[in-house]
Amino acid sequence: MLPLKQHIGSEAQPVVAVGERVLRNQPLARADGFVSAPVHAPTSGTVVAIEERPVPHPSGLSAPCIVLEADGLDEALQAFEPWPDYTTIAPILLRERVREAGIVGLGGAVFPSAVKLAGSPGSPIHTVVLNGAECEPYITCDDRLMRERAGEVLRGGQIIMHVVAARTCLVGVEDNKPEAIAALREAAAALGDARIEIVAIPTIYPSGGEKQLIHVLTGEKISRETRTTERGYLGHNVGTAAAVYRAIVHGEPLTRRIVTLTGSGMFAPGNWEVPVGMLARDLIAQAGGYTPDVARLVLGGPMMGFAMQSDEVPVTKAANCLLALAEADASADPLPLPCIRCGRCAE
Secondary structure, three states, X not given: OEEOOOOOOEOOEEOOOOOXXXXXXXXXXXXXXXXXXXXXXXXXXXXXXXXXXXXXXOOOOEEEEEEEEEXXXXXXXXXXXXXXXXXXXXXXXXXXXXXXXXXXXXXXXXXXXXXXXXXXXXXXXXXXXXXXXXXXXXXXXXXXXXXXXHHHHHHHHHHHHHHHOOOEEEEEEEOXXXXXXXXXXXXXXXXXXXXXXXXXXXOOOOOOOHHHHHHHHHOOOOOOOOOHHHHOEEEEXXXXXXXXXXHHHOOOOOOEEEEEXXXXXXXXXXXXXXXXXXXXXXXXXXXXXXXXXXXXXXXXXXXXXXXXXXXXXXXXXXXXXXXXXXXXXXXXXXXXXXXOOOOOOXX
16 A cells, blocks of 8 residues: 655655556656656556555545555566666766655655755755664664665765765764774775774764764754755755665665564564555564553554554555653653743753
């Protein structure tokens, strides 16, 4: 079940019809406007419906979705021409590939990545910042990615640097992830690119925020009213960087992501790479299911996530974590109040 809006911006528009058989990587919906992103098939199967279905959202409401019935064959097509030597490709074509591949920010913001790569007119980018801070408790999907696919993350960073003509790439990783830091430094040494620096930062919430991370890495403060690109910094999540690498070098659209399954209400916590559109219910069942005393399922972390009314919703590009809490850990829902900047979230 694939929502047509898995990103900030305009809803994608279907390009397939009910009854049509599709292959993995095939476009299902095209981007509609500059700030939008297409949707691709995560596996082969038949489109059985294009209609409103429940989606992961605090409201619990439904939204337009393409319902794909998988055939179990996972037949694929080559979506794009691989560009292993991306340095021979014009930056504008690389940026268009990122757009066509449906890549959005995988750290949770899901802002279309091609729009960020366009930067701010008149403000050249001097530094690419890859965000591996992952400061919310419980979430470890980026940690596992950096440990196991550090080379893909850094090569994605190199591609982003090429697109925006940046001189430096800073990779910020919290110091409670020593294995990830070691893997990234080993990969950086293998690449031999002096422009890339792996920086261990203190484990302090909310250092995963883009402007907070830039301040920790460089000491430069950027006001709320100023875009980071206006000051020459371009931030991307490490998962986004790896997706850029896959799209450019291997010609693959974004159809899968790593999801953390965790919490005291989950039998077998772990990180899973799953197709976008898979039902949360089915993913949790494959990971052992719930414990008997499960009380709440949260999409995201305990700070920025929200409780879901049902697990009959799809994993989307924004779904970095499914947090199942047992009764003892699930506090009562407080009344919603406006933010008064008390700082409690940081504490």
